[in-house]
Structures are given as structure tokens and as C-alpha cells.
Amino acid sequence: MNINHIEPFIEATVGVFRELFGLEPEYLNPYLVQKDDRNEWDISGIIGIGGDSKGVVVVSLSGQLAAALTAKLVGGPVQLDDPDIVDAVGEIVNIIAGNAKKGLEQYRLEISLPTIVKGPDHRIAWQQNVPIIGIPFKIPMGRFHLSIGLENIITG
Amino acid sequence: MTILIVDDSRIMRNIIKNTLTGHARYANCQYLEAPDGREAQRLIQSQAIDLLLLDWNMPMLNGLELVKRLRADAVQAKLPIIMITSESAKYSVIEAVKAGVNDYLIKPVSEKLLMEKLERLGL
Numbered sequence: 001m002n003i004n005h006i007e008p009f010i011e012a013t014v015g016v017f018r019e020l021f022g023l024e025p026e027y028l029n030p031y032l033v034q035k036d037d038r039n040e041w042d043i044s045g046i047i048g049i050g051g052d053s054k055g056v057v058v059v060s061l062s063g064q065l066a067a068a069l070t071a072k073l074v075g076g077p078v079q080l081d082d083p084d085i086v087d088a089v090g091e092i093v094n095i096i097a098g099n100a101k102k103g104l105e106q107y108r109l110e111i112s113l114p115t116i117v118k119g120p121d122h123r124i125a126w127q128q129n130v131p132i133i134g135i136p137f138k139i140p141m142g143r144f145h146l147s148i149g150l151e152n153i154i155t156g
Numbered sequence: 157m158t159i160l161i162v163d164d165s166r167i168m169r170n171i172i173k174n175t176l177t178g179h180a181r182y183a184n185c186q187y188l189e190a191p192d193g194r195e196a197q198r199l200i201q202s203q204a205i206d207l208l209l210l211d212w213n214m215p216m217l218n219g220l221e222l223v224k225r226l227r228a229d230a231v232q233a234k235l236p237i238i239m240i241t242s243e244s245a246k247y248s249v250i251e252a253v254k255a256g257v258n259d260y261l262i263k264p265v266s267e268k269l270l271m272e273k274l275e276r277l278g279l
Contacts, residue, residue, distance in 0.1 A: 019264035073167050084167060091165045094213065095263045098242025105245050113164070113213055 005154045006030055006133060008103025009057065012096045013137065013146055020092070021072050025137045025144075033132040033147055038121050041145060042066065043085065045093030046124065048112035055130055055150035057097040057111075059089065065142035090114035096146070107153060127151075157279070158186040158204060162196040162219065163211040163240070168263070172209055172240065175267050182274075193217030197225065200232060207279055212241035212252070220255055227256035236277050240265060 010027060017023045041060035049055040061069070063080050070088040071078040078084060097111045117124060126132055130149040137144050148154060159176065161169045169189045176182040188205070190196035194216040199205070208226075212219040219239060226232040239257045241248075249260050259273045 016264060019266070070167075073171065087165050087167050091168055094165075095242040098213075098263065099244045101248070102244035102246075105247065108247065109245075111213065111243075113215060 005104065005150065006135070006148065008100040009096065009146060009148050010135060011103065012099035013059075013135075015099060016092060016095050017139065020095075021069060021139075023139045023141075025139045027146075028136040028138070030133050030135045033126075033134040035126045035128075035132065039123060040121065042118065042120055042122075043089055044117045044122065044124060045089040046115045046117065047093050047097040049097070049109055049150060050112070051110040052107040053109060053150045053153045054127065055148070055153070056127065056132075057093060057100070058124060058145075058147040059093040059096060060145040060147065061089065062142055062144075065144060068141050086116045086118075090116055104153070157182075157206045158188065159207045159209065160188045160190065160196060160199060160205045161209045162190045162193065162214070162222075164191050164214040165211075166191070168211070168265075172265060172270075175265065175270060178267075179271065191215075193219060193222035197222055200226065200235070205235060207274075207277075208235055208237045210237055210239050210257075212239060212243050212248075220252060223252065223255040223257055236279060238270075238273055238277075240270075 014025055017025045042063035043066050044058050044060040047057045066085045066089055067078045067080050070085045073088050074084055094114050101109055130151045132147050132149040135146045161172050163169045173187050192214045210219045237257045238259045239252050240261045242263045244262045252260055
């Protein structure tokens with residue numbers, strides 16, 4: 001595992017939560033995600049990576065936390081089924097992936113438009129040949145999870 | 157002044173618009189919105205726009221391609237364009253400037269930086 005190449009994603013995540021929400025997320029040790037594990041989250045925002053590497057950046061949250069963060073962005077209460085939640089989670093993962101590119105400028109990386117997967121214990125179709133690194137984050141409102149896979153960059 | 161905000165995130169369009177309307181100078185501007193480059197191009201062709209605030213990664217037609225099309229059009233060649241995007245790599249900034257943007261702002265949007273860039277453009 002090349003920790004130097006995970007750092008831009010951690011820094012981008014901390015920066016996005018600081019700038020967008022005024023929050024300072026804490027993060028726990030990165031670990032190798034077992035792809036068959038059940039996903040304990042309600043919503044995931046996914047960005048595909050192309051260019052010099054193939055991979056993915058995923059932010060996963062509980063529905064309650066996603067609604068609470070969306071409420072901060074729109075400046076009012078948000079119900080769990082509000083379509084603004086999809087918009088907000090997509091924008092969060094988009095900004096994290098885009099901001100992380102600054103720390104990986106030796107590679108020419110392209111990011112896709114975000115896609116959203118919803119539902120309790122939803123599954124993500126991970127690429128088979130790309131190891132996924134998981135990083136748990138914690139903010140006062142709850143926990144969320146960042147998953148990153150970059151072929152031949154983060155893991156060989 | 158008519159300002160066109162183009163971003164596939166409705167929330168982000170609102171954040172940018174609310175940031176601007178919080179300043180007396182921009183409170184009474186006319187604001188138009190588009191969720192992608194194609195709709196933005198249609199709006200630009202149908203009415204006078206004084207400032208384009210443009211995301212990069214969008215469906216249908218992305219921001220960079222829209223900039224190239226506008227700069228190839230004699231009528232829109234001088235339309236002030238600020239690209240507001242998550243794309244943070246230097247090579248992205250260079251690519252956008254070469255395509256013809258007047259300035260470049262990396263998301264999350266900093267109110268202070270946005271105001272500085274508008275002032276620099278004399279708007």
C-alpha cells in the first residue's frame with residue numbers, strides 16, 4: 001500500500017468537510033476492503049477514475065447523515081427521501097475526487113460524473129482487479145466512509 | 157447585469173447564486189441557470205449574458221467544450237467566463253486557460269476568492 005498516494009484523498013475529504021460544512025473530520029487507519037463485505041451504509045456516491053490509472057472513489061454515508069449534511073447545504077430541513085440528498089452526495093464525492101488530483105499531478109487522471117447507489121446494505125460493484133482501500137471518518141453528526149481504488153497507483 | 161450559472165448540481169448553483177446576491181453589487185442582477193453545457197449554449201445564443209460561471213464536469217456538453225465553442229464564435233469570444241470546478245490539477249487549469257476562460261476557481265467555492273476574481277474582471 002502506498003500511503004503517500006492515499007494522503008491526497010484524505011486531505012481533500014478533510015478540506016471539503018471543513019469548507020462546505022465547517023466540520024473537522026477525524027479519520028481512522030486505512031484498511032484493505034474485503035469486497036464481499038456487506039455495506040452498512042444507506043447511500044454511496046461513486047466517481048470512476050480513468051486516464052493513467054483505472055479506479056474508483058466512493059463516499060458512503062447513513063441516510064440520516066446524508067440528510068443532515070444536505071440540510072446544511074440547502075439551509076433548511078431535509079427529509080430522508082429528498083432528491084437534494086442525491087445531488088449533495090454526488091457533489092461531495094465529485095469535489096473530493098477532483099481536489100485529490102492536485103496531490104497526484106504526476107498522473108493524468110480523469111474523473112467521471114458521479115453516480116449514486118442507495119438502499120440499506122447496498123452493494124457496490126467493485127472492479128475485480130483493483131484493491132480497494134477503506135478509510136473510516138468521524139464527524140460530530142456521525143460516521144462516513146471513503147473507499148479508494150487506483151490501479152497501479154495506490155496498490156501495485 | 158445578467159449572470160448565467162452552469163452546474164449539474166442544483167445545490168451548487170444555489171450556493172453560488174446566494175453567495176453573489178449576498179453582496180449589494182450583485183443583489184439585483186438577473187440570474188439564469190443551466191444544468192449542462194448544452195442548455196447553457198442555448199441560453200447564451202438566445203439572450204445577452206454578461207458573465208458565465210461554468211462548471212467543468214457536466215453531462216451532455218462539458219464546460220471545457222462549451223468554452224471552446226464560445227471562443228470560436230466571434231459574438232461570444234469576449235464573454236467573461238469563470239470556470240468553477242473541483243478539477244484542481246495544474247494541467248486542468250492550464251487546459252482551461254488555453255481554451256479561453258478568464259479565470260478559474262476550485263470548489264468548494266470561496267466567497268472571498270470569487271469576489272476577488274469578479275473585481276479583477278471589472279464586474
